[in-house]
Amino acid sequence: MPYARPEILVSTDDVAARLGDPQLHLVEVDEDTTAYEKGHVPGAVAINWRDELQSKTSRDVVEKAGFEELLGSRGIDENTEIILYGGNNNWFAAYAYWYLKYYGHENVKLMNGGRKKWELEQRPLTTDAPAVTSTTYRAKDPDAAIRATRDEVIAQTGRTPMIDVRSPEEYAGALAAPAHLPQEAAQRTGHVPGAANIPWSRAANEDGTFRTPEELRALYIEQAGLNPDGPAIAYCRIGERSSHTWVVLHELLGLSQAKNCDGSWTEYGSLVGVPIKSGSER
Amino acid sequence: MRLHGRVLRAGLPVEGAYVRLIGPSGDFTAEVRTDESGRFLFYPFAGTWVLRGVLPGGHSLQHTVSLTEGQTMDIQLVDEDVPGA
Secondary structure, eight states: OOOOOOEEOHHHHHHHHHHOTOOEEEEEOOOSTTTHHHBBBBTTOOOOOHHHSSOSSSOOOOOOOHHOOOOOOOOTTOOOOOOEEEEOOEEEHHHHHHHHHTTHHHSSSEEETTTEEEEEEEOOOOOOOOOOOOOOOOOOOOGGBOOOOOHHHHTTTTSOOOOEEEOHHHTTSSSSTTTTSSSSSSSSSSSSSSSEOOGGGGBBTTTTOOOOHHHHHHHIIIIIIOOTTSSSSEESSSSSHHHHHHHIIISSSOOTTTEEEESSSHHHHTTTTTBOOOOSSS | OOEEEEEEEEEETTTTTTTEEETTSSEEEEEOOTTOOOEEEEEOOOOOEEEEEETTTSSSEEEEEEEEEOOOOOOOEOOOOOOTT
């Protein structure tokens, strides 16, 4: 059984073999926005998720014109093959992948295993930024079909299958954030009532690569009972880990109705008057 | 609460090791890359946790720690299997 879209995953071997190819457009997106300057895959450009993928005037993605300006400034047009990679097992690269799909970019891929696999294989890194010639990027209109809003989560509680992809400790409310971060987050801890807890990490091998199609199918379809032809909403704390799971559901398992809730727990857990469940029970 | 420490090989810090913290549930809770001093830092709660480090080249280390409320713990993950030694 193959992945639904096997072409979106590029191995570190394949990236290494293409280093120096002018058609190779690598983009690094990290939680640690200083990682790129300390060393990156040769030829890669960086996108700063905090400064460049978040609107400065509202809590939202950047508007279409800003997105076009950003991509154009990196020498990317709407036909470019983009290969994303990053730290944290590609959490933020997966977020950028979802984001690019939101604005309709067709040819986007992930380096399977991300920065961790590249580093542990002791492959080359450089501090040299590549020469980039700015271009013009034309985005499509946002694809609302892959984004779950706060209001949709509230309206669909108990109806649409929801997957909380955080750790069981966060799901239960014992941790408010991943354990490498200081514990500030939403006003309340816990999870959306009825949401299943399937940590993103169960979809990944220790080297950061995605598990096999058979393993993913067993986890989400056979064990969790998701309908391959039905809807599903993934959320986490701030929308990056849930993007990882969205890639698994939408792109690797072919659940075409899967959505990512990028507002995630920091939005839901700060709302007044919504139901919240604590502990390990759904 | 803090759980911090260093990854060492032959007494020297290892930069670029990946250290993950497995929670009392048995699932991944976080992962960090060690800095130039081989350091890592987590913010767990009281309970039993597993630290698992993978070093450049792929060698792995594991250590189980039990934390009590309010405790700060300093752990050294030492790679005894030194390549070429």
